[in-house]
Amino acid sequence: SCVRAGRNDLNMKGHPGPIVFPAGLDPAQGIPRAKIFIKTALLILIVLAGKWWLIDGFGGEVPFADQWAAEGETIYLPMLRGEWTWDRVFHAWNEHRIVPSRLFSIALFHLTNLQWDPTLELAASAMIHALLLGGMGGWLMRHSQLRWHPWICLFVTALGILPFAYENTLWGFQSSFYFLLFFSLLSGWGLLSVSAKRIGWWIGLLAGFTAIFSLGSGGLVGAALLPVLLVRSLKRKRVSIADVMTALAAVTFIIVGWTIRVHVPEHVKLATASWPDFCLALWTLLAWPFSGNILIALVIWMPVGIFLFRLWQRRSTRLSPVSEAVLFLAGWTLVQLMAIAWLRGSELAFLPPPSRYLDINAIGLVANFAAVIALHGGIKSNPGWLRRGMPVWAFVVGIGLVGVSSDVATDRLGAFRVDRHSEKDRLAAYMRGGDSTALRGIERWDKPALLITHWRGRFEQSLPPCLQARPPLGFDFVPLPDWTEGGFDAHFSDPGGYVTWGNRSPGNAPAGKIDTISAPFRLRRGAVAFSYAMSLHPGNCVLEFLRNDGRVEAGFSAFPSGGTGGRIPFWYEVSLRISPGEYRLRIHDDQDGGSFAVTAPREMSVAGFFVRRWLGFSQWLFVAAGIALVLSLFGAGGSIQSDS
Secondary structure (H helix, E strand, O other): OHHHHHHHOOOOOOOOOOOOOHHHHOOOOOOOHHHHHHHHHHHHHHHHHHHHHHHHHHOOOOOOOOHHHHHHHHHHHHHHHOOOOHHHHHOOEOOEOOHHHHHHHHHHHHHOOOOOOHHHHHHHHHHHHHHHHHHHHHHHHHOOOHHHHHHHHHHHHHHHHOHHHHHHHHOHHHHHHHHHHHHHHHHHHHHHHOOOOOHHHHHHHHHHHHHHOOOOOHHHHHHHHHHHHHHHHHHHOOOOHHHHHHHHHHHHHHHHHHHOOOOOHHHHHHOOOOHHHHHHHHHHHHOOOOOOOHHHHHHHOHHHHHHHHHHHHOOOOOOOHHHHHHHHHHHHHHHHHHHHHHHOHHHOOOOOOOHHHHHHHHHHHHHHHHHHHHHOOOHHHOOHHHHHHHHHHHHHHHHHHHHHHHHHHHHOHHHHHHHHHHHHHHHHHHHHHOOHHHHOOOOOOOOHHHHHHHOOOOOHHHOOHHHOOOOOOOOOEOOEOOEEEOHHHHHOOOOOOOOEEEOOOOOOOOOOOOEEEEOOEEEOOEEEEEEEEEOOOOOOEEEEEEOOOOOEEEEEEOOOOOOOOOOOOOOEEEEEEOOOEEEEEEEEEOOOOOOEEEEOOEEEEHHHHHHHHHHHOHHHHHHHHHHHHHHHHHOOOOHHHHHO
16 A cells, blocks of 8 residues: 555656655555544544533633623523524624524523523533544544554644633633534535535535634635645646536635625724734744744744645645645635734734634644644655654644643633632622622623623523522422521521521520421423532431422432531532422431521523533543543554554
């Protein structure tokens, strides 16, 4: 296979050249497709688990930034009011038409029985990105030799789990970036890898049009396709009908994208004011993951530059799939970064690129990595400086990725989590009592303190579970001498703005046994979440959800959460799977002296319940998938054995 692949990249006289591309011209390399599929599936799983781990540790449960207006005001409230019309899917949001993101939000809203669930949205968005990165890794493994498979998996895993683009991972509304990446690269794969007579080409065509409606720069996928078609035709010295059709599709993408563009006068100040500013912003983007300057940018993009130079040197008659992938990915990244530098250049002159753009930058690193694979296809015929230079490039990029990710981990993630939890407590306190003073301190440009007022009343049960501060309709306890609303609350930590009930012992006497039951209330979504706090004592306190016939539907035994030695008991968060229906909540204890408090149950969907469970086990999923991937790479029949 190597001899056959090398012969396709010889010059016209048949003399061997210094660069060959055996990986792309003989993609199978004798590797069973089942093994490639297993590695790809494990790669997707490990990236997904890593992103879920980040979401579980730092993700917020409340809508953030644009979500309040772009999702709540534009999609969910019109649906709840009966005012929704499907033409709103195509309405612009700033400079963008985000049709896939809106359809995605609508699907999740109906999956949760008309409940807004940002946590579910984060987990589902992570699936899109994991599928994209894992698919790229699988494609590279399919078109490369076995010795590259561990490096491909390591590289893709690093791009997937390092938190440099944390905004896209922890902000559900940023799914539009993931859809842009997914449909743009799917379009490139379909339109370049197969002829117009096959279904893959039409999938690529449809993906290209979908990319246009994913983000404002989606139409630029056509600008990335045209150079690949040009180089392909020059190498072949002929133009095929399939290439003409693909070129027409690419031009159509550009025209449609330009036609539906949206001008936002308020954002003119964000654009570059001059060509020098544009060049400075572009160099800043190209130099990522380091601070922007020309020398750093040249180092980061060195593999693509060398690849283009040596490709120009050769007079071969065809391009390998890996070669076309390098051209497409590099071209797509370049035109995307140019659009960012032009329309958002004012904030890039003296600052690093915002986190939301960095998944696009990461595709540029993939292009350079693919160039390394292509350049090393015929490693014995490459000069020594090239063989030594590529590991140096990989080391430099690795240092940059680790450095920028460590900065995010130390400076951004902790503050992001604290801000989201503080905002949740303030919003929940407002939803509980309607006191607008609770909203002070969270007035941002997205105005959550203003927009949440539109939900209070008949729509508040459609808010995220964490913002359902008031009890379900009918839920209450009969006041008793040692059990009342507020309860032992004064001696406990802050429950986060929720209504609580608990036992309050008279004076300094120990509290008596708890045995109380709520009034009937109805649940309609399939799961509940609530919080409780309990002092240390030897008793066994049980919470049970009873049906009308007295049958226990769900329950659990409460664990003490502190309360001795001057410590303040903290609140445990509990979620239970409960079928829709009418229930009563019973709480009973078998010992005196226990101080206990509980919040009202907050409804969540079945999908939200299971997603939260999966997020809680994400670290174990990450470890298991990582071990399985290592075994698939280096076990029996893996890379080491096969190459030897």
